[in-house]
Amino acid sequence: MSITFFQNHLLVRSEPDGIFRLSAEKGKAIGPDIKYMPEWKAFGWFRSKDRVEWDVLVKNSGEYDVFLEWSVSDEEAGKPFVLIAGRKELKNKVAKTGSWETFKSIKIGSIRLSKGRQSVIFKPASEFTEGALLDLREVKLVPLRTKALAPKSSTESEFRAAVVKKNITPSDTQYLLGYGERKSESIHDSIFHRIVAMDDGTKQFFIISTDICLFSPSEYDKVAHKLQKKHGIEPVDVWWTVTHTHSAPEVGVPGIYGTYRGERIQHKVDSDYTAMVEEKLIEGILEARKNLEPARLGVGWGFSRANINRRAIDVNGKASLGMNPDGAVDRRIGLMRIDNADGKTLALISNYAIHGTVLGGESLAISGDAPGIVSEYVEQEIGAPLLFINGAAGNIAPIYSVYPNPRSGHLGEFRVLLGDKIIEANQKIVSTTTDVLLNSGAMVVETPRKPDLGWPSDLDAYTSTKNGDKMVKLPVRFLTINNDIALWGAPVELFNEISNEIRNRSPFFYTFFFGYTNGWLGYLPTASAWSHGGYEVERVSPFTSSAEIDLTQAVLGYLEGLEKTKKPVLHSGKEN
Numbered sequence: 001m002s003i004t005f006f007q008n009h010l011l012v013r014s015e016p017d018g019i020f021r022l023s024a025e026k027g028k029a030i031g032p033d034i035k036y037m038p039e040w041k042a043f044g045w046f047r048s049k050d051r052v053e054w055d056v057l058v059k060n061s062g063e064y065d066v067f068l069e070w071s072v073s074d075e076e077a078g079k080p081f082v083l084i085a086g087r088k089e090l091k092n093k094v095a096k097t098g099s100w101e102t103f104k105s106i107k108i109g110s111i112r113l114s115k116g117r118q119s120v121i122f123k124p125a126s127e128f129t130e131g132a133l134l135d136l137r138e139v140k141l142v143p144l145r146t147k148a149l150a151p152k153s154s155t156e157s158e159f160r161a162a163v164v165k166k167n168i169t170p171s172d173t174q175y176l177l178g179y180g181e182r183k184s185e186s187i188h189d190s191i192f193h194r195i196v197a198m199d200d201g202t203k204q205f206f207i208i209s210t211d212i213c214l215f216s217p218s219e220y221d222k223v224a225h226k227l228q229k230k231h232g233i234e235p236v237d238v239w240w241t242v243t244h245t246h247s248a249p250e251v252g253v254p255g256i257y258g259t260y261r262g263e264r265i266q267h268k269v270d271s272d273y274t275a276m277v278e279e280k281l282i283e284g285i286l287e288a289r290k291n292l293e294p295a296r297l298g299v300g301w302g303f304s305r306a307n308i309n310r311r312a313i314d315v316n317g318k319a320s321l322g323m324n325p326d327g328a329v330d331r332r333i334g335l336m337r338i339d340n341a342d343g344k345t346l347a348l349i350s351n352y353a354i355h356g357t358v359l360g361g362e363s364l365a366i367s368g369d370a371p372g373i374v375s376e377y378v379e380q381e382i383g384a385p386l387l388f389i390n391g392a393a394g395n396i397a398p399i400y401s402v403y404p405n406p407r408s409g410h411l412g413e414f415r416v417l418l419g420d421k422i423i424e425a426n427q428k429i430v431s432t433t434t435d436v437l438l439n440s441g442a443m444v445v446e447t448p449r450k451p452d453l454g455w456p457s458d459l460d461a462y463t464s465t466k467n468g469d470k471m472v473k474l475p476v477r478f479l480t481i482n483n484d485i486a487l488w489g490a491p492v493e494l495f496n497e498i499s500n501e502i503r504n505r506s507p508f509f510y511t512f513f514f515g516y517t518n519g520w521l522g523y524l525p526t527a528s529a530w531s532h533g534g535y536e537v538e539r540v541s542p543f544t545s546s547a548e549i550d551l552t553q554a555v556l557g558y559l560e561g562l563e564k565t566k567k568p569v570l571h572s573g574k575e576n
Contacts, residue, residue, distance in 0.1 A: 011117075012056045019202065020056060020064070020141040022120060027052045033132075042071070042103075042137040051123035052136060056085075061115045064141040066090055067202070069105040071097045072134045074557075079133050080125035086114050091125055094134045098557045102443035103137055103236075113141065142202045158201035159436040161295035161338045162288040163347035165385050166193040166280040168210070169366065170249055170273055177213040177257075178246025179361030181264050188365035188406055189372055191248050193281050194387045196338065196347050197288035198295075200438045205479060206233070206285050207349065208240045209375075209387040210277075211368040212248040213356070216255025217475070217491050217519030218458035223278055224518075231286065236440045239477060239489055240281070242516045243371035244390050245356035247363060251277050256521055259454045260540045294341040296432035299485055299510050302333030302425025306370070306417040307354045309496075310397035311534060319534030329353075329396060330496040333418075334512035335425045336485075339432055345384040350422050351512040353391030353496055358409040360402030367406070370398050370414040377415040378422050386422070390515045392499035394492070394523050394536060433482075441478040443558060446471045447550040450542050462521065472542050474524075474551070477517060478558060485510045486559055489517030490551075492524040493536070498548055506559050524551065 010026045024043045029036060031050030034043055043052055066083060077096040082089050090111045097104045120141075124133050169190040173183050191211035198205045224235040251274050254265045309327025311319045334351035356369035368375065371388040378386040399417070403409030449455075449470040455463055464471045479487040486508035492515070499513040522543075523536040530537055530545040 010055065012054050014059065018143040022054045022056070022139040022141065024052070024137055027054050037135070040135060040137070042135045044132070044135045046133040046136060048124045048127040048129075048133070050133075051121055054120045055117065056113070056120050057117050058113045058115050061113065063110055063112050063144040065110050065144060065202075066108050067105055067140040067142065068108045069103055069138040069140070070094065070134045070136055071100050071103045073100050074098065076131045076134075079128055081133060082123060082125040083111060083139065084121040084123075085111055086118050088112050096561050098443060098554065098561055100135060102441070102558060103135075104441045105138075105140075105439060110144070111141075140202075159295055159297065159434050160199040160292040161346055162197045162291040162293060163338070163385050164195045164284040164288040164291070166195070166284045167191075168193055168277050168280055174249035174270060174273060174366070175267060176247055176364070176366070177250045178357070179264075181266060182361065182364060184249070184366045185364040186366070188247075188367040189376065191245070191366065191368050191372060193277075193284050194375070194385050195281075195284040195288050196349060196387055197285070197292060198338070198436070198438060199292050200436050203237065203438045203440070204233070204289060205237045205438050205440060206239070206288065207387060207389070208238070208281065208285070209389055210240065210242050210281070211245055211372050212242050212251055212277075213244055213246055214242055214257065214516060214520035215252045216257070216456075216458060217462060217521065218255060219252030220491075220518040221461075222252075223281060226282060227285065233285070236442050236477065238285070239479070239514060239517050241389055241489065241514050243356055243368060243388050244393065244516055245367060245369035245372060247356070247359045247365060247367040247369050249273055249366070253458050255456055255458055255519070256542065259456055260522065294434070295346060296339045296341070296343070296434050297436050297481070298337045298339070298429040298432035300335050300425055300429040302335055302421050302428075303331055304333055304352065304418045304421035305331055306399060306414060306421075307331060307352075307396045308399050309395055310355070310401070311395045311529070311532070311536070313532060317532055319529070319532040319537070321535055323397070327395070328497045328500070330392060330500055333422055333425050334391075334510065335422065335429065337426060337429050337432070345382055347385050347387060348378065348382065348422070348426060349387045349389060350378075351389045351391050351514065352418065353393040353396045353499070353515070354418070355393050355397045355401070356390075357401050358398050358403060358411050358414070359406065360404060362404035365406070370411065370418065373411055374414050374419045374422070377419040381419075381423055382426065389512075392494040392496040392513050392515055394495045394525065395529075396496055435482070437482055439480045441558070443476050443478075443554060445474045445476055445551050445554045447474060447547045448472070448544045450544055453542055472521065474521065475518065476551075476555060480508065480562060484508055487512050487514055488555055488559075489514030491517055491519035491521050493520070493522065494524050495526045495529060495536075497526050498524070498552060502552060502555050505556055507562075508559060511559070524548070
C-alpha cells in the first residue's frame with residue numbers, strides 16, 4: 001500500500017463555543033487513492049483502503065453531536081463508514097445527496113471525546129471493490145449542552161436572531177441599472193441593506209435583502225471570500241438577495257449583464273460606490289452576529305394581487321413585454337416572522353414575486369420601487385424591518401409597470417396592494433417556536449449553454465465543457481428549518497411556473513424560492529416559453545429549453561432526499 005500525504009497535519013483546537021470543525025483542509029489523507037480537491041475543499045476518490053485523520057486537542061471530556069458534510073451520487077450512496085475517537089466508534093451509512101456536486105450537512109450521531117490530544121479517524125467500515133465512499137468536506141463535533149452548561153432545560157436559549165438595516169443611498173449621482181444607460185438626478189426614497197442573522201446553537205445563517213437591481217455572481221464570491229477568510233463565515237451560510245428595483249445604482253462588474261446588454265454599460269462602474277455597498281454589507285453582518293438575542297420563529301402564507309404575468313402573446317404566438325391576465329402568476333406571499341423572547345417582532349421576511357419596475361426608464365430618481373416602498377410601509381406599521389425577498393419574477397410584473405414617475409405609476413398604492421396583505425398574513429401567524437434547527441446545503445446544476453453565447457471572464461467558474469458542449473454551472477442553495485420549511489435560491493430570474501411546480505411537489509409544507517440569490521446569470525424560462533420567443537428567451541437567457549427539467553429534477557431530488565416528519569410543526573393561519 002502506498003501512502004500519500006496531501007496536507008500539513010494541523011492540531012485542531014475547539015472554537016470559543018467548544019465546537020470542533022474537522023475540515024478537509026485540516027485533515028491528513030492516508031491511502032492509495034484519496035485526493036484533496038481544492039475547488040470543492042473536500043477529499044474525493046475516497047476508496048476502501050483510504051482514511052482521513054485529524055490531530056485534536058480536547059480540553060474537557062464529554063459527549064459531542066457529530067455532523068457530517070459530504071456529497072455522493074445516489075448510485076454510490078449506502079456504503080458504511082466509521083468515525084473513531086480514541087476507543088469510541090460511531091458507525092453509520094453514507095446517505096444520498098443527489099449528486100457528487102451536491103453537499104449536505106446533517107447530524108449522524110454522537111460520540112464521546114476524552115480529554116487530551118488524540119486522533120480522530122474517518123474511514124470506510126467495510127471493503128468495497130467499485131466506486132467511492134463519498135466526498136468529505138467536514139466533520140463537525142458539537143458539545144452536548146448539559147445542565148451545568150445550559151441551566152435552562154428547554155431549547156429556549158438556543159435559537160437567537162438579530163436584524164440590522166444599513167442605508168446605502170448614494171450621496172452623488174449614479175448610473176442606474178435596468179433599462180437604458182441613464183444617471184440619477186434625485187432621490188425619491190432611500191435604499192438599504194436589510195440583514196437577518198439566525199443562530200440555532202450550532203449554525204449561524206445570514207439573509208440579506210438589498211435594494212438594488214442585480215450584481216454578478218463574481219461580486220458575491222468576492223464578498224463571501226472576505227467573510228470566510230477574515231470572519232470564518234462559510235459562503236453556504238450567506239444568502240445575498242436583491243429586491244430587483246430598476247431605480248438603484250450599479251454594483252460591481254457588469255458580469256453577464258454586460259454580455260447581454262453591453263450597449264447599456266458604455267461607462268466605468270463607480271468603484272467607490274461598490275466599495276461602500278460591500279463595506280456596509282460586511283459591517284451589517286458582523287453587527288447582526290454581535291447583536292444576536294434569544295428569539296422565536298413563526299411562518300405562514302399570504303396572498304396579493306399586486307402582480308401580473310408580463311408575457312403578452314400575439315395572434316402569431318410571439319411573446320413581448322406587456323400584460324397577460326391569462327398567463328401563469330404566483331400571488332402567494334411566503335412569510336417568516338422572528339420575535340424576541342418577549343414576543344416583540346424583530347423582523348419579517350416576506351417572499352413575493354414582482355419585478356421592481358413600477359418606475360420606467362424615464363424616471364431618474366433613486367428608489368426601492370414597489371419592494372422598497374412596501375418594506376418601509378410595513379416597517380412603520382409593525383415597528384420592525386421587513387426583508388423583501390423577491391421570488392420567481394422572471395415573467396411577472398407589477399400591475400402598474402414602467403411609468404415615468406411615482407405618481408403616474410401609483411407607486412404609493414402598493415402599500416395597500418401588497419403591504420397591507422403582508423400585514424394581514426403576519427397577523428395570522430399565531431404560533432412561534434424557540435425549537436429551531438437550521439440546515440444549509442448547496443448544489444451545482446449543469447445544464448446546456450445557449451450556442452454561440454459569449455461569456456465574461458469574471459464568470460469562468462460558472463461554465464464548463466461536457467462532451468464538447470458548453471454548459472452553465474448554476475449554483476443552487478438550500479436552507480431547511482426544522483421539518484416543514486425549505487428555502488431554495490439561485491442567481492436567476494426564474495419563470496414562476498417552475499417555482500410553483502417545485503413548491504407544489506415539495507415534501508416541505510412551506511417551500512419558498514428566493515430569486516436573484518448570490519448574483520444574476522439571467523432569465524431561466526420554462527421549456528414551453530422557447531416556442532414563443534420574446535425578450536426573456538432571446539435576449540437575456542444563457543440557457544436552453546432543457547434548463548427547466550434539469551433544474552426541477554435536481555431541486556426536487558434534493559428536497560425529497562432530506563428527512564421529514566409526517567406533520568409540519570409550525571403551521572400558522574390558513575393557506576390562501
